Amino acid sequence: MSDALEADQTFYDKFPAESRVVRSSLLGAFLALTLGAIFGIIQTLHRTGIFRGLIASTDYYTLLTAHGVFLALSFTTFFLAGLFTWAVVRSLDRPLVNIKITWTWYALMAGGMTMTGITILAGLVDAVDMSADVLFTFYAPLQAHPLFYTGLAVFIVGTWLAGADWFRTWLAWREENPNERIPLQTFMVLTTMIMWYIASSAVAASVLIFLLPWSLGLIESVNPTLTRTLFWFFGHPVVYFWLMPAYLLWYTVLPSIAGGRLFSDPLARVVFVLFVLLSTPVGIHHQYLDPGIAEGFKFISMTNTMFLLLPSLLTAFTVVASVEYGARQRGGTGVFGWLRSLPWRDPAFTGMMLAGLMFAAGGFSGMVNAGMNVNYMIHNTIWVPGHFHLTVGTAVALTFMAATYWLWPQITNKPIYSSQIGLFQVVLWFIGMALMSNAMHAQGLLGVPRRTAEPEYSGFDYPVAFGGFEELNVQIAIGGTLLFLSTVLFIGNLVLTMGNPRVSGIAETLRPALSGPDDAPEVLDDLRIWSGIAVVLVVLAYALPLAAIINDGGLFGPGVGTYPVWIDAAAGAIADVTVSAAWSLVDALALLGSRLLDAAVAGVIA
Amino acid sequence: MSRTETAGAPVDDAGGDEEFDPVGTLALIAVYFAILVIAWVYIYYIEFLGRDLVVVG
Amino acid sequence: MHIHAYEKIWLAFAIVLILLLLGSVTYGAVGPGVAMVADSEGQIDATALDEDERFAEPRVEQVGENHYAAYVVAYQFGFEPDPIVVPANSRVTLHVTSRDVIHGFEVVGTNANTMVVPGEVSEITVEVGEPQEYGLLCNEYCGAGHHAMEGKLHVVPREEFESSDGGESA
Numbered sequence: 065m066s067d068a069l070e071a072d073q074t075f076y077d078k079f080p081a082e083s084r085v086v087r088s089s090l091l092g093a094f095l096a097l098t099l100g101a102i103f104g105i106i107q108t109l110h111r112t113g114i115f116r117g118l119i120a121s122t123d124y125y126t127l128l129t130a131h132g133v134f135l136a137l138s139f140t141t142f143f144l145a146g147l148f149t150w151a152v153v154r155s156l157d158r159p160l161v162n163i164k165i166t167w168t169w170y171a172l173m174a175g176g177m178t179m180t181g182i183t184i185l186a187g188l189v190d191a192v193d194m195s196a197d198v199l200f201t202f203y204a205p206l207q208a209h210p211l212f213y214t215g216l217a218v219f220i221v222g223t224w225l226a227g228a229d230w231f232r233t234w235l236a237w238r239e240e241n242p243n244e245r246i247p248l249q250t251f252m253v254l255t256t257m258i259m260w261y262i263a264s265s266a267v268a269a270s271v272l273i274f275l276l277p278w279s280l281g282l283i284e285s286v287n288p289t290l291t292r293t294l295f296w297f298f299g300h301p302v303v304y305f306w307l308m309p310a311y312l313l314w315y316t317v318l319p320s321i322a323g324g325r326l327f328s329d330p331l332a333r334v335v336f337v338l339f340v341l342l343s344t345p346v347g348i349h350h351q352y353l354d355p356g357i358a359e360g361f362k363f364i365s366m367t368n369t370m371f372l373l374l375p376s377l378l379t380a381f382t383v384v385a386s387v388e389y390g391a392r393q394r395g396g397t398g399v400f401g402w403l404r405s406l407p408w409r410d411p412a413f414t415g416m417m418l419a420g421l422m423f424a425a426g427g428f429s430g431m432v433n434a435g436m437n438v439n440y441m442i443h444n445t446i447w448v449p450g451h452f453h454l455t456v457g458t459a460v461a462l463t464f465m466a467a468t469y470w471l472w473p474q475i476t477n478k479p480i481y482s483s484q485i486g487l488f489q490v491v492l493w494f495i496g497m498a499l500m501s502n503a504m505h506a507q508g509l510l511g512v513p514r515r516t517a518e519p520e521y522s523g524f525d526y527p528v529a530f531g532g533f534e535e536l537n538v539q540i541a542i543g544g545t546l547l548f549l550s551t552v553l554f555i556g557n558l559v560l561t562m563g564n565p566r567v568s569g570i571a572e573t574l575r576p577a578l579s580g581p582d583d584a585p586e587v588l589d590d591l592r593i594w595s596g597i598a599v600v601l602v603v604l605a606y607a608l609p610l611a612a613i614i615n616d617g618g619l620f621g622p623g624v625g626t627y628p629v630w631i632d633a634a635a636g637a638i639a640d641v642t643v644s645a646a647w648s649l650v651d652a653l654a655l656l657g658s659r660l661l662d663a664a665v666a667g668v669i670a
Numbered sequence: 671m672s673r674t675e676t677a678g679a680p681v682d683d684a685g686g687d688e689e690f691d692p693v694g695t696l697a698l699i700a701v702y703f704a705i706l707v708i709a710w711v712y713i714y715y716i717e718f719l720g721r722d723l724v725v726v727g
Numbered sequence: 728m729h730i731h732a733y734e735k736i737w738l739a740f741a742i743v744l745i746l747l748l749l750g751s752v753t754y755g756a757v758g759p760g761v762a763m764v765a766d767s768e769g770q771i772d773a774t775a776l777d778e779d780e781r782f783a784e785p786r787v788e789q790v791g792e793n794h795y796a797a798y799v800v801a802y803q804f805g806f807e808p809d810p811i812v813v814p815a816n817s818r819v820t821l822h823v824t825s826r827d828v829i830h831g832f833e834v835v836g837t838n839a840n841t842m843v844v845p846g847e848v849s850e851i852t853v854e855v856g857e858p859q860e861y862g863l864l865c866n867e868y869c870g871a872g873h874h875a876m877e878g879k880l881h882v883v884p885r886e887e888f889e890s891s892d893g894g895e896s897a
Contacts (some may be wrong), residue, residue, distance in 0.1 A: 122871040199868050203829050205845060206870065224714060265795060288844050327692065330728050353842045355849035359763040366752065377741040381699055382733055385692035392690070399697045424702060428709050435752050437761040438718045440725055440838040443864035446833050509717060511835040513866035518874040525750025527836045583729050603814045616770055622846040623772030627803075627828050629870065658808060689731075696733045703740055707747065716753045719759055722861075723837035727758045727820065727852030 071313055075154055075573045083475045086167050089146030090468065092474075094173060094555060096138035097461075098180075101551040103131040108500075108544030110517060112186035124517035125197045125445035126343045131563065133184060136456060137219070138177050140306040143175065143464045144227050147309045148253045150475065151316075154574075155247035156237040156434055159447045165229050172222030184206065186632075194541035197629045199515065201295060202275070204286045209630040210279040213271050220264050227257035245581040246589050247330055248390030249316050255336040256308040258595050262602060263301035263344050278626070287621040289356035290613050296347035297606060304343040306456045308336070310463040313384045316418060320574045321413045321470060323391025323408055327382050329577035330584030335382075337588060338375040340598050345605030350437040357657030358618065361609045363434055368605065369434040376427065383420065385471045411486030415466020418494040419459050422501075429505060446519070447508020450501045457498045465554050466490055470563060473570050481560035489553040500543025506530035507540075525578030744851060764841045764849050768822065773845035787813055790820070793871050799823045801830040801843045804872040806863060810879035813855055814888035830848040831866035834880050842867065855882045 076083045107127055109115040119127065123529075127237075153160060160166050180196070180504045187195030196208035206629055217504050234246070243519065246254070274286045315332045319325050348365035351357055381610065389401055396402030429451040442448065469486045473479050480486060509535060510526040512519050521534075526533045615623070730738075746866045750857040755761045781798045783823045785807040795817055800807045802825065813819045823832045823843050830843040863878035883891075 105862060113703055122876060125868060125871065130869075197871065205868075206828050206868075287846070289847060292829075292844075304890070326688075328729075328731070328734070331730065332736065353840060353843075353849075355764050355768070355842060355844055355847040356766050359765040362763055362765075367749065370748050373748075374738075374741055374747055376736070378738065380702070381692075381695060381737045384698060385695040385731075385734075388692045388694045389690055391694075399694055401833075402694050409695075431706070431710060431748055432713055435714065435748060437725075437752055437755045438714055440761070440840045441718045443723065444833065444842075486828050511833060511837075511862075511864075513831070513833065513864055515866075515868040516874045521864060521877045522861060523877055524835060524860070524880055526862075579729055585728055612766070615767065617846055620769035623774050624845045625774050625827060627870070687893060689818075692731070692733055696736070699737055703744065709753070710748065714755070718838070719755065719761075719838070721838045723834055723839040723853040723855065724759060725762055725838055725853055726766070726852045727762050 072569075074477055075150060076477045077571070078154050079159055081163050082149060082160055082166075084550075085160075085163070085170065086150045086475045088170060088180065089149065090472070091143050092170075092177075093139050093142035093146065093464070094180070094558065096134040096142060096177075097551060100131050100135035100139060101548055103127040103134070105544060105548035107131060107234065108541055108548075111519060112541040112544075113518070113520065114537070114541045121517035123188055123197065124197065125515075126184065128448050128515065129197055129199050130181070130184045132438075133180060133463075136306070137202055137216075137662065138181075139453065139455065139464075140309075141219075142173065142458060143225060144305070144309045146232060147312065147464075147467075147471075148226070148256075151249035151312060152233055152253050155249035155638060156233060158233070158237055158240070160229060161236050162234050164616075165225065165232075169222045169225035169229060170196075171329045172225060173219050176215045176217070176222055179218065180212050181284060183212040183215065191379035193630065195630045201299070203295070204275060204278070204288050204291045205624050205627050207279055207626055207628040207630065210276060213276040217268065217276065218269050220268055223230055223260065223264070230257065231268055233625070245584070245586075248314060248326075248332060248577070248581065249331055250457075251309065251589065252336050253589060255340050255594070256305065256312075256592065258598065259301055259308075260305050261342055262595075263298045263305070263599055266294045267299075270298075274620075276284060279628075283620060285621045285626060287613065287617045287619060288624060289354065289617055290610070290619070290621075291349070292354070293610065294352065294356070295614060296350040297344065298347070299350060300347040301343040303452070303456060304339050305364070306460045306532065307583055308339065310419070311379060312336070313463055313467045315386075316574060317467060318413070318416050318570070319386035321416075321617045322387040322390030323394050324386050324388070324392075324405040325443040325575045326341030326547060326577035328579040329386040329581045330579060330588070331378060331382050333575075333584050333588045335375040335379055337382050337594050338372075339562060340594050341601055342372045342375075346372060346596065347571075348563055348609060349434055349436070349441060351441045352436050355579030357609055358574035358612065361612075364605060366436045369433075372432065373427075373434075376423075378441045380420075380424065380427075386578075387417070395610075409483070409487060410469075411480075411483055411490050411648035412466045414487060415469070415493075415644055416463050418490060419462035419466065422454050422462070422494065422497060423459035425501075426451055426459060429454065442508050444514055445503045445508035446512045446514045446556075449514050450504030450508055453497060453501050458501075459491070462490060462493050462497075465493070468554075468558065470572065472558070474560075474572060477566040477570065478561055478564040479566060479567060479570055481557050485553055485557045489557065490548050492553070497542045497545070500540050500547065503531075503536040503539035503543065507533065509537045510536075513520065556563070733821070738782045742828075744829060748871045759772060764851050768850050771824055771848055772848055773824070773826060776824065781822060782824055787811060787819075791818070794820070795820045797821045800826055801831070801865065801876075802826040803828065803870050804865070804876035805874075806865075806878035809863075810860075811863070812881045812883055812888060814885045814893060815858045815882050816885075817856055818852060820850060823849045823851075829867055829870050830869050830876070831864075831882035833864050835862035835864060837861060839880075840866070848896075849868075857882050858882050 183196045185193045187197050194209045196212035198206045270291050277283045346369040349369045391402035391405040394405045396405030494591045765802045783799050785800045787797045825845040832843050855868045859882045861880040865876035
């Protein structure tokens with residue numbers, strides 16, 4: 065349907081109003097990426113001991129919180145919002161029902177994230193009694209400023225409204241096309257959002273019932289195991305929320321870029337249904353070493369987690385087969401020789417392929433993370449960030465950047481400024497992450513912890529294996545520096561692209577699958593059934609553990625204190641919050657700017 | 671497998687009408703499988719179970 | 728629904744892989760007997776540890792023939808007792824709790840690793856071997872001084888352990 069029509073028109077030509085939404089969402093994502101990368105390079109150099117002159121070690125945790133929130137929540141979700149808006153409108157070939165609603169969710173997301181971001185960065189400014197050095201997991205009883213939780217809640221409500229917007233557009237399309245299968249891209253968007261509604265309900269409950277009232281002083285204490293469990297109820301499916309847009313790109317865009325077609329539309333649908341069903345009842349695998357949860361619940365969670373490998377392993381096959389089909393179409397031969405016939409000069413293609421390769425490696429460390437008792441070896445070591453910098457930090461982030469080289473011209477009619485820089489940039493990311501992540505995994509096996517400003521201790525040395533602690537630090541620092549440079553090149557290339565004049569004739573077509581949707585059983589498209597089963601599975605997995613936690617420790621905890629990281633002098637400054645918030649952002653940015661300037665000057669002098 | 675083509679599919683690639691056997695993919699993924707199994711056996715049985723202070727209760 | 732024969736082969740291999748992973752973990756549990764930290768101990772009032780007979784005075788004490796219990800309190804930013812002194816070639820059950828926020832308890836380079844949550848008691852039992860000094864660190868962010876939170880686990884010869892007072896004043 066839409067595919068044949070779209071050949072000579074870009075998305076920008078057909079849907080200028082929606083293009084603006086997609087562009088704004090992507091720009092929001094890239095702003096978060098820029099900030100996250102700046103904090104990332106400061107952390108990398110600080111943690112590895114290469115350069116500790118820019119921030120105090122106590123401020124490291126402010127930057128770490130910002131790095132996590134801006135990249136894991138803001139960058140990923142804003143990109144998802146833009147991509148999903150594009151995917152729904154493109155695949156349904158109809159505009160959004162009401163663009164005012166669309167801008168409303170955009171404003172909620174942007175406003176919420178700004179609130180949270182300001183609260184975090186205010187932690188750098190001593191004069192302001194506001195901070196949120198709680199990292200992106202915000203485990204109670206460490207307590208952030210109320211504005212931190214409020215911003216998160218507003219942000220999540222924004223994403224809910226975005227999902228409703230896409231569902232509504234689909235319903236309108238269904239009225240117009242009563243007997244058609246749901247187009248694959250829309251199917252992927254809708255299933256991802258079903259998963260998101262189920263998952264985010266828990267963190268919303270945690271924030272609205274417990275953490276926010278507690279930070280406002282309305283309730284005295286919380287049950288740390290309960291809020292932690294509610295966080296991980298959300299915290300594992302959120303990684304699929306990051307990943308599903310990348311899968312959407314691998315399934316529906318990558319094959320066409322490779323000159324091929326998707327190998328199997330039905331299997332793609334099966335994979336997304338499996339994610340709806342299995343991605344939530346697994347969160348307890350983040351709590352294998354929690355004292356408040358019985359071993360049986362941990363084992364059930366592990367079993368679910370291991371079966372969650374299936375959709376990803378199937379994806380590996382389907383996507384590679386689709387690309388191989390393209391290579392064969394381009395004249396590729398041999399068992400491995402076809403790999404030479406692929407468009408490796410195209411940054412969109414190469415970036416996504418390298419991202420997929422990294423995901424395969426991340427798959428292995430993920431299997432280790434999923435193993436219940438082997439968790440004793442790597443739990444909370446830097447192995448874990450080593451793992452998720454392969455998954456969200458490369459499989460997702462590099463796919464997003466690579467896809468931008470393909471997508472941005474479609475939503476602006478502006479060709480990319482430099483494909484060569486783009487190609488260099490994606491390869492640089494791959495090399496940087498290979499170095500950094502490999503060294504992080506190796507340090508994790510030595511027992512080096514994650515989330516620390518200074519991983520060296522006065523009383524003991526790490527054992528030596530896979531290279532010593534110090535040389536692995538150097539590897540991490542080099543890798544992190546390359547990643548930062550890669551981000552700078554990406555952003556620079558994009559900014560220069562924005563200065564290009566609009567042209568015509570750059571429309572790209574997405575080709576239909578080899579095995580199309582008619583091959584897929586109708587029941588796959590019955591979203592109500594899958595939502596229902598997903599809810600049942602979640603209840604089965606979580607009802608008993610949550611009941612046990614509440615039964616043991618009570619809703620509000622078994623006698624636990626409150627440890628605000630945001631009040632130096634105990635002042636009830638809540639009324640002044642809005643005023644001080646605005647100032648603190650200005651201060652924080654000014655301070656960061658001046659420190660960067662100082663560092664740069666120091667560097668020049670040295 | 672011709673019925674699996676969707677109605678709007680362009681007919682520029684003749685291969686689309688025949689069963690396509692992704693033999694290269696199967697080979698690549700077999701290599702991946704071997705790496706996964708070897709790496710897992712090393713990490714679980716040698717690194718993990720070989721460590722001090724195994725938690726036994 | 729049409730699924731290519733190769734994809735069916737891969738699906739079979741994927742399931743074999745999953746069974747290998749689950750089988751390994753199960754083997755670890757029943758063979759070497761690796762047990763998970765769990766909810767074996769009841770709740771505790773984290774704000775009143777000084778009234779608790781186990782944690783008012785963090786210490787190591789003998790509880791069986793060759794079995795010792797260590798009662799350890801994690802706090803911002805350290806562990807008590809420090810060092811934790813235990814006799815060589817014995818069985819040691821660690822009971823760890825927190826006086827304030829969530830911490831981690833990791834004996835560096837070993838499998839002794841657990842979350843420490845206020846209100847809960849983490850209980851893990853390990854077999855210690857020959858005399859050795861292990862590093863101990865907190866591996867969960869616990870506040871601005873998190874990176875300074877460390878301790879030691881000393882495995883000492885039995886005579887040395889018995890001549891001391893169980894590590895309290897070591």
